[in-house]
Amino acid sequence: MHNRVILCGDLLDFTDDPAVVGEHAVRYQAQGALVIIDGLIVARGPEAEILSQYPSGFTLQRHTGQLIIPGLIDCHVHFAQTEMIAAYGEQLLTWLTEHAFPAEExxxxxxxxxxxxxxxTTELLNNGTTTALVFGTVHPQSVEALFEVAEAKNMRLIAGKVMMDRNCPPALQDTAESSYHQSKALIDKWHGRGRLAYALTPRFAPTSTPEQLAACRDLMAEYPDVYMQTHVSENLQECEWVKELFPESADYVGLYEDAGLLRKRSVLAHGIHLNERELTAIHDHDTAIAHCPTSNLFIGSGLFNLKAVREHKITVGMGTDVGGGSSFSLLQTYNEAYKVQQLLGNKLSAFEGLYLSTLGGARALDLEGTIGQLEVGVEADIVVLDWAATPFLEFRLAQSHSLHDKLFALMMLGDDRSIAATYLMGERVSKDPAGTWVPPVTDPIAGPST
Incomplete structure (x- = not known):
């Protein structure tokens, strides 16, 4: 790669979960700098100190007065539903039939x-999302197309072909056998290729037979480091349907346990209507939950009990769940997550919310140490937030007198306009009028390369 970059600005990331250890987990450096060589962070510290240690041979990117954070991580999103985001009027099961399935066909x-x-992928980057765990459709070519684009942009992306062999339109139906062979072929081609990884993707229990879930389990045994993503306990009607389809299992999570699908690198989207046994089981299997508040509110699914999930020490990341979710922005996703907790009588600080979209997301995806922090040795996927992205935001933030107050107002009021810059492996990307991503003009530090 041979990119040698120094980023200057105010640095903010997390060493741990602030909901657990408090604000000691918040790492803030005013007028800081990051040194990036070949896509990895190799040093961080005060700007003056860094520039004195690395006087030449680097491209300097100044973001004075702006906030540099790790790239945002979306733990649950459907790329095939991009075109029908903000579809009116239905709850989950009817919404799938009326909106999602026709788009996916x-x-x-x-x-x-x-x-x-x-x-x-342009919308992800436009909103500061540098890593995502993504549902394709039942068609292998959907995942091929997504991986090809992500590879060209050097994005860290995890995705999979949907496995769905019942209770869906014939045009979207595979079989236990075909889903096994198609998924296996995609794993062999794409998993671990560059920054890409594969996720086995049974849509949710009602659309898979026990035989298909067994095929998914067999692939997980053959490929121990692949991911598994699915939905759980999103909608009360869905939960009742699962009881009818799987009467022998203790509960919704129990059927995934019985099928052998829960382990590290398994990510369950939603998890709104979970009982005590299910929460304990998710923790015991080291499985993560993707919290998707914009979708939960938009489709009328319910309120996610983050407090109970935390009490069971379950790893949680944030998901936009586009197109059930109504925004690609993880800032706006925090906006809704905060309101959900307010309705439940709980608080969700801006630090806690940003953690869920950075280090928390990395932990949910078993990628701590690879992404999610501004730490030496970590990949330089980085976002720059603009405090003054709009005149009103600048006015509002002038009334804030602490880092948390400023961050909270930015995350409540901000959106894609608040993203001043996005970096993938230290390479700055920005959108041109054609919608492609190109490096902008930079400010080289004088001196020969070292």
């Missing part, structure tokens, strides 16, 4: 899949 066409993949 279009992905039989590789050209359509490729076009949407470009729009989807």
């Amino acid at each position: 279009k992905f039989a066409d590789p050209a359509h899949a490729s076009a949407i993949a470009k729009i989807f």
Whole structure:
């Protein structure tokens, strides 16, 4: 890669979960700097100190007065639902039939899949999201298209072909056998290739037979480091349907236990209506939950009990769940997460919310030490937040007198306009009028390369 970059600005990241250890986990450096060589952070510290230690041979990117944070991590999103985000009027099961499934049927066409993949990844980057765990469709070509675009942009991306062999339109139905072979072929081609990884993706229990869940389990045994992503306990009607389909299992989480699908690198989206036994089981299997508040509110699914999940020491990341979710912005996702906790009589600080979208997301994806922090040795996926992205935001933040107050106001009021810059492996990316991502003009430090 041979990129040698110094980023200057105010640095903010986390050494641990501030909800557990308090504000000792918050690491803030005013007028700091990061040194990046070949996509990895190799040093961090005060700007004056860093510039004196590295006087030449680097490209300098100054973000004076702006906030440098780790790239944001989306732990649950459907790229095939990009075009039907903000679809009116339904709750989960009808919403799938009326909106999601018709959109997903279009992905039989590789050209359509490729076009949407470009729009989807552009929106992720536009909103400061540098890593995502993504649902494709039942079509292998949907995942091929997404991986091809992500690879070209050097994004860290985890995705998988949906496995769905019942209770869905014929055009979206595979079989236990075909889903096994198609998923296996995609794993062999893409898993561990560059910054890409594969996630086995049974959509949710009602759309998979026990035989298909067994095929997924077999693939997890064959490939111990792949991911598994699915939905759980999102909607009360869905939960009742699961009881009818799997009467032999103790509960919704229990059926995934019985199928052998819960382990580290398994991520369950939503988890709104979980009982005590299910919470304990999720923790015991070292499985993570993706909290998707914009979707939970938009589709009317319910309120996520983050307090109970924390009490069971379950790893949680944040998910936008587009297109059930109504925004690609993880800032706006925190906005809704804060309100959900308010309705439950709990608080969710800005530090806790940003943790869930950075280090918390990295932990949910078993990528701590790789992404999610501004730490030496970590990949330089980085976002710069602009305190003054709009005149009103600048006015509002002038009334804030602490870092937390400023961050809270920014995360409540901010959106893609608040993203001043996004970096992938130390390479700055910005959108041109055609919607592609190109490096902007930089400020080289004088002197020969070292």
